[in-house]
Amino acid sequence: MNYAMVLDYQNCINCKACEVACKEQNNVQLGADKQRIWVGQTDNVIFGNLFVNFYPSQCNHCLDAPCVDVCPTQASHFVEGGLVLVDQKKCILCKGCMEACPYDARFVDDERVAVDKCTFCYDTRILKGETTTACQATCPTKVRMFGDLDDENGDVIQLLKTRKFFVLKAKEGTVPKLFYLVPENDEEYALQSIGHSNKIYTWDEMSPIIKAAKAKRSMQWKKS
């Protein structure tokens, strides 16, 4: 089991249904800056033309997660399926993980007095038998597909095998697990939003990277 999310981000219209569904599902603290997930926006003027592009995002549940490494109390930890979670009882709010995260995916929950972030709805849905996260299920244009990288026949692998994709900040080397599908017939669209230097992958290229990272870290995955 190796949970991941594929995003057909070209579909995104920045309606933020995912943000609300996440908050309602997971009892996330209210407040505009208290978000487990968000919609990023590229806002540019290219050759005199406005260019706006949306990329929904959240915790990447990196296979080689730096937030887990820096945590002094083991509050940030891996669980089965390669999910990165925070044990809020153990969190002492040193905020080291917030510094370490390349994606700014973590924030302080002032009520629980602990760091909070996306769990892929592990406790609120997946453990209860649901196969989708709240953000995926509610999306009007169906941007997200949540699933298992170890399931060869699953929808996630099928998408990754048939489409090209990129990850955010690949150079950080954290082996993130949000895979952004490159628009099929409009690659320029992707390049304009992520920059021309960002690497575009096929599954054959990504698969060994994931395998290696899993081999390195999966002994730390706690059984739930």
Place this chain on the structure above:
Amino acid sequence: MNVEISRRRFLQGSVALSILGGISLSSDKLFSQESKDGLSGEKKIEDVPFLCAMCVNKCAGFARVEDGVVKKLNPNPYFPKSRNMLCPRGNAGIHTLYDPDRLKYPLVRIGERGDGKYKRVSWDEAYKAILHGTDKFKGILQILDEEKDNRSTIGYCNGEGLSKEGFEDLMGQKIGTPNYVDEISICLETTLAGYFNTIGTYGEADLNNCDYLIIAGANRAEAIITPDTMDMFKRNRGRGLKMIAIDPRYTNTVANADRWYAINPGTDLAFVLALTYVVLKEDLYDKDFVAKHAVGFEDYKKHILSHNYTPQWAEKITGIPADEIYKTAVEFMRAINPIYYQGRRSVFAKNDFQLRRAMAIFQGLSGNLDKKGGIIYGKKLKLPKEDINAPMYGQAQERFDVSSVAIPSGKTGSWILFRNMILEGTNPYPVRAMFMRKHNPMSGVPNTTKTEQFLRKMDLNVMIDILPSDTTMFCDVILPEASYLERTSPVASYGFLEPAIVQRKAAIKPLYETKTPEVIYKELAEKLTKPLWKNTLKYDEDVQDDTKGMNAGDLEKYYKENGFDLTDLYEKTVEEANKEKVVKAFGEEAWNILEEKGVYYPNMKTYYKKINANTSEYYPDDKKFYTTKKDKLKVIMNFKNLAKKGVDPMPKWHNEWAFEVPKGQFRLITGRHAQFTQSGTTNNIMLRDLIRTNYLWINKDVAKKRGIEFGDKLEVKSSVGKINIKAFPTDRISENQIFLLHGFGGSSEEMEFAYGHGANDARIIEDKVEPVYGGAVMHETNVEVRKV
């Protein structure tokens, strides 16, 4: 002040309140819940099918109810219209249900109008106040007595929703007033009318199969319409659907389009006429289709060509380059399945009816109607209708507001004309009471100052609503309604390509002392029926003639047989009526499916297929209702009867419609965002996190010249009022235009989360009407802007 309430803490609070009210949970249930949590951890969990009412779309969902508390709203995969999704507002519905500012008990005004002083009363006392008034206001009996039973002296209004028809039946059919205004005349009346009068339907755009879309003045990424929004943004940008966006602003829809033309506000008609010119001049239209279905084609061709509606002509009016117009026209006609999207929004300009006619005709020229990939007519599943025994009131008079418009809409009239005539005293008889439900004209109808004067002029204002809106605060009797998650609503039929029957079921019982709208209608009818009947007997000569010499028994029989008994509409509860209708039309099994899934359509069990976690198939492709109109399809290009009403029989440009803004001023345009619906959702704490207030979009260069920076306080002034609002300098709008979101800036202090945020556009939009239906024109106001 920032008020932070955690959802958890908040839900606990609401439960406690409802226990105190003794409504939602009994005390022994509370204890059992505690013991459950402590011991076995077992909770009573239910998924109740509901239809969302956060906007007009009625998307389907399942409410997860845990021990009587709604904890999560999930999308319902079975409804072909909403296709397994809930938008941000749909997700946030829980916080409308549990909004701490909700109207919880019936209230009667004890202070002066607008000062917010009310007394909590029982429902009986509230009904009594409506009938007999108090020392502060007159009751309906006194008004009708003074007006000699002229029922038309009562006005009423209602916003969109599944319980609207019930209110219309009570007020219009049974109590007997024609003076009804609703959201149609401040919304899409001319869009519907333009399409109906041209191609016989508003139709549904088949965006799953369309390959070329002109989307003009419709912002589907931010003004979500299901299923259109979901379909079009899965196929845009190189994925089969080429999208040309026409909008004065760079919207999120524009961000997803292939091309964008920033058109001058109010000039879309010139754009469509020029497209039509190119198509007719170069013979690009579908000749077979036109020969078969067009009415008055030769007249129209001559009309367009002789007026020289060339792209060059349109460039000067619209601001869109002539060669781009030419290119778009040619591409449109060369596409296999092109659609000029019908749009669905308020009237922006006085020419809106003609614009819609021109759009529908242009669509007709492509031949892409009543077929896969085009605008389809589809099918609607029929539900039996109940007959209403509507009484005749001899003293009631005709409605007066639409006498000055060309094609009067007898049912819903014109909000602006109705209000203004009453204010100006040009109404032939007085209107003295307003019965209002789920409607906030203080925010929705242009010129708020006049709306306030109108409300103050009434002898009696009654409101049925869930929140203390600006309008509610000018009412004398306030009846608190159950929100959509607390009520089972009349069963509804959704038509077009993949028709279905849908039902909203109550997820929980009404909170506090609220009641469902249908129960309120019933109780109002019970309280009003006999006193009003006595008033009719006193003044109505027709009834007096009919009933002369009758004994009490015969009189009672006459009262019942002739529909004067207002209560005869309410013999069945909503639940009973729903079951009866569905079983009668589709059988017992259909009812069981509808009860469980919230959705039913014939052959659902075999047709419905889940394709993956995201996608379902509702009807096999060969069973979808792509083509239903066939030979009956007509495209009316020359509509000769319109001329008799003084309306152009063929869409024609008039020079007074040109876009002009005096130097130093700006054209005001308004619109929507995906995270709120008008004023009704501004108090929702979850949505407030996403969009707390509105800003004034002003062109970056203009702002720089004027020394305006982000967040600066601006005063925006028109001929009818002024507002203060914070600045948002942006590239996304032209130099002589400004934009603000509609719905913010409410004056009701009782909506604590919304109060004090943003500005109300209705305070500065001038109250202009378009001449064909009397619809409110939203984008013809020029304003001055200054830093304060």
